[in-house]
Each structure stands twice: as structure tokens, then as C-alpha cells.
Amino acid sequence: MSTPGTTTPDAALRRVIYVSHAVADPAQPMEAVIGSILDAARRNNARTGVTGALLYSQRRFAQVLEGPPAAVERIFETIQCDLRHDHVTVLEVSSPATRAFGDWSMAFAGDIKAAPGDIHPAAPSERVLAILQQAIRNTEAATA
Amino acid sequence: MTHAAPTAAAPSVATDDLDAPSRTDSLTGLLQRDALLDALSRRCVTGPGGGTPFALLALDLDRFKAVNDTLGHPVGDALLRAVGRRIRGAIRGGDLAGRIGGDEFAILLPQLTAEAEATALAARLVELLARPFLLDGHSVVTGCSVGIAVFPTDAQEADALLRCADLALYQAKAEGRGDQRRFQPVLRARAEERRRMEADLRAAIGLGQFELHYQPHVDLGTGALAGFEALLRWRHPQRGLVPPGEFVPLAEEIGLIVPIGEWVLRTACREAAGWPDASLGVSVNVSAPQLARRDLAAQVRAALAASGLAPHRLELEVTETALLHDASTALATCEELRALGVRISLDDFGTGYSSLTQLRSFPLDRVKIDRSFVSDVATRAESAAIVRAVAGLGASLGLRTTAEGVETAAQLDQLVANGCTDAQGFLFSRPVPAAEVLALIARSKRQDAAAQGRISA
Numbered sequence: 001m002s003t004p005g006t007t008t009p010d011a012a013l014r015r016v017i018y019v020s021h022a023v024a025d026p027a028q029p030m031e032a033v034i035g036s037i038l039d040a041a042r043r044n045n046a047r048t049g050v051t052g053a054l055l056y057s058q059r060r061f062a063q064v065l066e067g068p069p070a071a072v073e074r075i076f077e078t079i080q081c082d083l084r085h086d087h088v089t090v091l092e093v094s095s096p097a098t099r100a101f102g103d104w105s106m107a108f109a110g111d112i113k114a115a116p117g118d119i120h121p122a123a124p125s126e127r128v129l130a131i132l133q134q135a136i137r138n139t140e141a142a143t144a
Numbered sequence: 145m146t147h148a149a150p151t152a153a154a155p156s157v158a159t160d161d162l163d164a165p166s167r168t169d170s171l172t173g174l175l176q177r178d179a180l181l182d183a184l185s186r187r188c189v190t191g192p193g194g195g196t197p198f199a200l201l202a203l204d205l206d207r208f209k210a211v212n213d214t215l216g217h218p219v220g221d222a223l224l225r226a227v228g229r230r231i232r233g234a235i236r237g238g239d240l241a242g243r244i245g246g247d248e249f250a251i252l253l254p255q256l257t258a259e260a261e262a263t264a265l266a267a268r269l270v271e272l273l274a275r276p277f278l279l280d281g282h283s284v285v286t287g288c289s290v291g292i293a294v295f296p297t298d299a300q301e302a303d304a305l306l307r308c309a310d311l312a313l314y315q316a317k318a319e320g321r322g323d324q325r326r327f328q329p330v331l332r333a334r335a336e337e338r339r340r341m342e343a344d345l346r347a348a349i350g351l352g353q354f355e356l357h358y359q360p361h362v363d364l365g366t367g368a369l370a371g372f373e374a375l376l377r378w379r380h381p382q383r384g385l386v387p388p389g390e391f392v393p394l395a396e397e398i399g400l401i402v403p404i405g406e407w408v409l410r411t412a413c414r415e416a417a418g419w420p421d422a423s424l425g426v427s428v429n430v431s432a433p434q435l436a437r438r439d440l441a442a443q444v445r446a447a448l449a450a451s452g453l454a455p456h457r458l459e460l461e462v463t464e465t466a467l468l469h470d471a472s473t474a475l476a477t478c479e480e481l482r483a484l485g486v487r488i489s490l491d492d493f494g495t496g497y498s499s500l501t502q503l504r505s506f507p508l509d510r511v512k513i514d515r516s517f518v519s520d521v522a523t524r525a526e527s528a529a530i531v532r533a534v535a536g537l538g539a540s541l542g543l544r545t546t547a548e549g550v551e552t553a554a555q556l557d558q559l560v561a562n563g564c565t566d567a568q569g570f571l572f573s574r575p576v577p578a579a580e581v582l583a584l585i586a587r588s589k590r591q592d593a594a595a596q597g598r599i600s601a
């Protein structure tokens with residue numbers, strides 16, 4: 001716990017969780033799309049101290065991003081402008097005490113074969129992972 | 145290209161020859177208003193071939209004020225900054241984007257080969273700006289509306305073209321926001337018509353163009369005339385008699401409903417005071433904005449004093465929306481009015497969502513059952529049941545119940561059978577000009593006398 005006024009950049013954590021719909025592009029198989037997203041994530045996130053997890057299932061994304069607030073907001077904004085997905089709905093914006101996915105620049109799990117780095121749920125991440133999975137299940141029915 | 149839209153390294157907006165950095169808006173990085181308007185004017189040149197076509201988009205955030213009001217100006221500014229970034233990311237090289245007001249933007253598409261390009265950009269902007277923003281730990285969803293105008297088809301001058309784009313933008317907003325509209329000449333005609341109507345309406349009190357018509361209501365217990373409802377009409381020199389539905393919404397929008405309401409109050413009191421029968425009441429509609437003002441009771445007192453009308457002869461008709469909009473002010477006002485000796489009735493009952501029990505805390509004297517229930521009271525059991533329930537509850541709360549819009553004898557029979565105490569409608573009389581009220585009163589007196597004669601005979 002940090003005392004007010006003495007927060008160091010490292011002490012302040014921001015977490016955002018959202019779901020979105022993948023936009024289909026016949027020219028781009030989903031494997032390739034996800035591969036390129038994960039490449040970008042692993043390239044960019046580590047540099048700014050952002051970690052997280054991405055879930056893909058039934059043409060839905062669910063993602064959690066964690067890190068210093070400014071860095072999370074910057075990466076979130078970049079992702080918002082990405083036309084490979086739409087219908088973005090934010091489910092949670094919070095300031096957790098610790099990270100749920102501290103070990104991965106961007107862990108991935110999905111019903112699709114993608115790059116290595118598949119999630120091996122560790123204890124702290126289970127709750128967030130459950131939120132992501134539940135979120136995808138909840139939105140599946142919405143727009144089939 | 146369906147790949148990621150460029151963001152941080154977006155094409156600069158400063159692609160125009162004269163756009164020095166000093167002419168960009170420091171918050172959004174887009175062109176300042178003047179710079180954009182200059183660029184616009186420079187392109188508004190019509191030659192023998194009519195000039196090079198280009199498109200102008202006017203864009204306005206749908207919920208900016210709410211963000212500013214609830215999350216504060218720093219977050220509002222952060223939103224504008226992020227919107228600027230998304231706009232820069234969405235436009236093509238050569239397009240010019242500027243911030244022309246608080247949360248208003250304009251985008252110039254100089255190289256327009258087909259109108260569809262403007263529509264496509266508008267669609268992209270609507271989509272991108274509807275996505276969430278993460279600002280200072282808040283997820284903010286704002287959305288935008290876009291209006292499109294094309295040079296030289298829609299207008300040949302910069303100002304006029306911007307007005308066209310704005311009119312299309314208003315249309316997009318009026319039709320539900322979060323979408324785009326292309327300018328159409330009918331929008332200009334409609335705006336012009338509205339402007340004329342507004343000017344005429346502002347002058348109408350001064351020019352003495354308003355008048356009151358009166359519709360009688362009848363006590364179903366005795367069959368006798370009980371009073372009149374005063375109804376506002378506008379006698380326009382060209383349009384003729386304009387019904388309230390065509391000018392009251394506009395009057396509300398431009399803040400004229402309060403002075404017009406005061407005129408109605410004073411006029412109704414004065415005219416009623418001149419009726420030969422001092423037992424006849426007059427009811428006057430009071431709008432929500434009037435009821436929300438603290439000085440309504442003072443206005444009523446002044447109108448009574450000026451006319452000499454006995455307070456118990458005046459009845460004010462209010463709607464449940466007006467009562468519940470700011471319930472505590474409305475309650476205080478109603479109690480003041482009651483203390484003056486004035487009566488209060490609840491108008492159009494049944495059209496809102498509240499129940500009589502909910503409205504019981506207000507000091508009411510009467511409920512008026514909306515015409516929609518009356519019209520099929522004789523043909524639908526459900527409507528008859530609603531009328532019966534309202535009349536029954538009204539009676540137990542000590543209220544009279546008036547049925548509005550009674551047109552047939554069959555309806556009247558049902559209304560009597562289901563417990564209504566009063567009725568009003570074409571079956572008795574249409575609303576008549578003030579000058580015909582005296583004749584109506586005289587006629588009803590003769591009928592009463594005849595009825596009395598029959599009874600005593």
C-alpha cells in the first residue's frame with residue numbers, strides 16, 4: 001500500500017478488462033492476425049511495463065492489460081484504433097494492489113493455435129482469467 | 145486496408161501550404177477554426193466548369209457535456225486530445241481537420257473523386273469515436289454525429305457550405321445521434337421556416353395574435369354546465385388559426401412558454417370574470433416550466449386581483465410529468481395555490497406511468513381521464529375497467545373525475561355507469577371563441593329551465 005502523495009510510478013497499477021468482436025478479413029487467417037497482435041504486444045508491452053492476457057474464442061476477444069496507468073491508457077488507445085476488432089466493451093477499470101498476469105507481456109489462450117506463451121493459470125490470475133472466459137461466454141449470445 | 149489504423153504516427157493535418165504550426169489547436173493538434181475556414185474559403189472558387197468538388201464534414205461529440213460535467217474539465221480536455229488523435233488517424237493525407245468549437249470539428253476532403261469517399265470517412269469516424277476511451281482511470285464512451293456537405297452542389301461559399309454541413313449534423317443529432325447525414329435542400333427550407341415561425345411567435349403576444357377558445361364541461365350528476373376549459377389558439381395573419389400542437393413545442397424550446405402561459409392566465413381570469421353566471425369555473429393549463437418556477441402563485445394572485453375573479457372559480461390543470469419533474473418545487477407551488485383558494489386538476493391522466501396513489505401527496509381536486517381511454521370506453525372492456533378504477537380511486541380520495549374527449553352518447557352512458565362525475569367533449573360542444581361563450585351559457589340555462597320544467601310538471 002502506498003501512502004497518498006508518495007506514490008512512485010511503480011506503485012500505481014492500472015488494470016483494464018474489455019471484450020470485443022474480431023472483424024473477419026478473408027485475406028487474413030485468424031492465426032496470422034493473432035500472431036501479429038501477440039508479436040506487437042510482446043514487442044511493445046514489455047518496454048512500458050505493461051503485462052496481461054488475451055483470450056480468443058468464437059470470434060470474440062477478451063483482454064486484460066495491467067501496468068502503470070499512463071502506459072496502459074496509451075496501449076489501450078492504440079488497440080482502440082485497431083480495425084481488426086470492433087464492438088469494444090470495457091468491463092473493468094481498476095487499481096489493483098498486485099498484477100494478476102505479471103509474468104507475461106501478453107499471455108494467450110484460445111480455441112486457435114497461436115504462438116507459444118499459452119496461459120498456464122497461476123493462482124493470482126485465475127480470477128481474472130475466469131472473468132475473461134465468462135465475458136466471452138456472456139457476449140457470445142449477444143451477436144451470433 | 146483493414147489493418148490497424150495509424151495512430152501515433154498519423155498523417156499530419158498540416159499538409160496545407162499555409163498551415164504554420166501556430167495555426168494548430170494546442171489541445172487537439174488539429175487546425176484552429178480560422179485556419180480551417182481560410183483553407184475552406186481558398187477552395188471555394190467557382191470556375192467555368194463549376195469548380196473542383198470537395199466535401200466538408202461537420203462533426204460533434206454526442207456526450208461531451210456530460211463527460212465534462214461529471215468527470216471534470218481535465219478529463220474533458222483529455223477526451224478532446226484523444227478525439228483529435230483518432231481523427232488524425234482516420235483521415236487520409238491531404239484531408240484537413242480542425243477544431244471549430246468546444247467539441248465541434250470540421251474536416252475538409254479536398255480531393256474528392258466520389259461522394260462515397262466522404263460517406264466512408266464519416267462512417268469510419270462515427271465507428272472509431274464510438275469506441276471507449278480510457279482517461280484518467282475512467283472508461284468514457286462518447287460517440288459522435290456527422291453532417292456532410294459537398295461543394296459546389298450544396299453551396300458555393302465557405303460560410304454557406306459550413307452551414308449546410310451543420311444543418312446535416314443537426315439532422316443526424318435529431319434523428320438519434322451516432323450517425324451521419326448528407327445535407328439536403330429541404331433541411332435549409334425547414335430551418336428557414338422554423339426561424340420565421342420563431343420570429344413570428346416572439347412577436348405574437350405583442351401583436352395580440354393569441355386568443356382563448358373555451359370548451360364547456362358538464363356535471364354529470366345534474367346535467368348542468370359546470371365551467372369551461374380555456375384553450376390557447378394563435379391567429380396568424382397568413383397561416384390562419386394555428387393549433388397549439390404546432391407552436392407550443394417551439395414555444396417551450398425557445399423559452400416563450402412562461403410568458404405565454406402568464407398571458408393565458410390573465411386573459412382567462414379576465415374573460416371568466418365577465419360571464420353572467422358566477423358559479424361557472426374556468427380551467428387553465430399550466431406547463432411544466434411554469435410550475436417549476438417559484439413565482440407561479442404570485443402570478444395567479446395578481447391575475448385574480450386584476451380580474452376580480454373569485455379564486456374558487458379558477459382551476460389549474462397540470463400534467464403528471466410537470467408534477468413529478470421537480471416534485472418538491474411542484475408540491476410547494478401547489479400548496480401555495482391551494483392556500484389561495486384555487487383548485488388543481490390532473491390533466492391527461494393515464495398517459496404517464498404514475499399511479500394515482502403515487503400522486504396522492506399533491507393537493508388535487510380533480511383528475512381528467514385522457515381521451516385515449518374515453519374514445520373506446522364503449523367498445524373495449526379494458527378501457528371501461530380503467531375508467532372505473534380511476535373514478536373509484538378518485539372518489540375515495542375525494543376527487544372529481546372528468547372524462548375528456550367525449551363524442552358519442554354511448555361513451556357518455558359508459559362513463560356515467562363507471563362513475564365519472566364530469567365530462568367534456570364534442571358531444572356537448574367544440575371549443576368556441578370567447579365571443580360565443582355567452583350564447584352557450586344562455587342556451588344551457590334555457591335547457592336547464594326546460595329540464596326543471598319537465599321535472600316539476
Ligand SMILES: Cc1cc2nc3c(=O)[nH]c(=O)nc-3n(C[C@H](O)[C@H](O)[C@H](O)COP(=O)(O)O)c2cc1C
Nearest residue numbers: 037040041044045061075078079082084085106148
Ligand atoms: C484484440 C487486440 C489486442 C491487442 N493487444 C495489443 C497489446 O497488448 N499491445 C500492443 O502493443 N498491441 C496490441 N494490439 C495491436 C495494436 O492494435 C497495434 O496494431 C500495435 O500496437 C501496433 O504495434 P507496432 O506499432 O509496434 O506495429 C492488439 C490488437 C488487438 C486487435
